[in-house]
Amino acid sequence: MKVKIHSEGINILIVVMLIMIVINLSAWMFIRPAAIPTTFTVISAIFYLLVVNFFRSPKRAFHGDRHNVVVSSVDGTVVALEEVFEPEVLRRRVRMLSVFMSVFNVHANWFPVDGEVLMVRHHSGRFLSAYLPKASIENERSTVLIRATNGQEVLMRQIAGAVARRIVTYAEPGDIADIKDHMGFIKFGSRVDIYLPLDAEVFVKIGDKTTGGVSVVARLREHPDD
Incomplete structure (x- = not known):
C-alpha cells in the first residue's frame, strides 16, 4: 500500500515548514545555552512529523465482493x-x-x-x-x-x-x-x-x-x- 501526502495538506505543510525554519533559526542565533534551541528543534521535528502523518493519503483498493x-x-x-x-x-x-x-x-x-x-x-x-x-x-x-x-x-x-x-x-x-x-x-x-x-x-x-x-x-x- 503506497502512501503519499494528500493535496489538502501540501500548502499547510509548506507554511508550517517555513514557520518552523524561522523559529528554529532565530532560536539558534539568539538563545543560549545550546540545549534550549536543540530542544526546540527536536520538538519542532516531532510536531512536523505528526502533521505529515495527519495528511498522509494511502492508496487503497477494496478486495472482495462489492455487491451491496x-x-x-x-x-x-x-x-x-x-x-x-x-x-x-x-x-x-x-x-x-x-x-x-x-x-x-x-x-x-x-x-x-x-x-x-x-x-x-x-x-x-x-x-x-x-x-x-x-x-x-x-x-x-x-x-x-x-x-x-x-x-x-x-x-x-x-x-x-x-x-x-x-x-x-x-x-x-x-x-x-x-x-x-x-x-x-x-x-x-x-x-x-x-x-x-x-x-x-x-x-x-x-x-x-x-x-x-x-x-x-x-x-x-x-x-x-x-
Missing part, C-alpha cells in the same frame, strides 16, 4: 450504532453508524457505497466535540446522499469538531460514487456518520476500529426489484 457492500468511509473507532430518526434529509428512521477520527488517523473520506450521488448539502452549526452524540445534528457538517446500485439510499455526513473546522467535500450531485474514491477530507480530527436502511446487516460494534475504503461495516439487503 457498505465500507467505512474513514479510519477510526466506531462510537455509535443505533436506530435514529434522521430529520434533515431522509426524514425517516434509519440505522446510524458513527466513526470518530483522532488526530492520528488518516483523514481522507471514502464513498461508503457504489452508486450515484443524489444530493450534497452543507449545514452551518456549532463546533462541539465530535465525539458527542448531539454533534450529528448541531455541528457544522456536510451531507452526501447516495443512491446505491441496488436502489436504496445511503446518507453520509461529515461532521466538524472542536478542532476540525474545515470540511472539504468533493462529491457533487450526479457524480458516480465508487468505494475506491475519495469523497472528501476533514482536517484535524472529527467524525463521519453513515445512515443505513433499518434492514441493513451490520458487521461492526461500538469500539471496533475501521479502515476507510477497506473495512466492510454493513451489507444492504437486495432491492425488491433485483
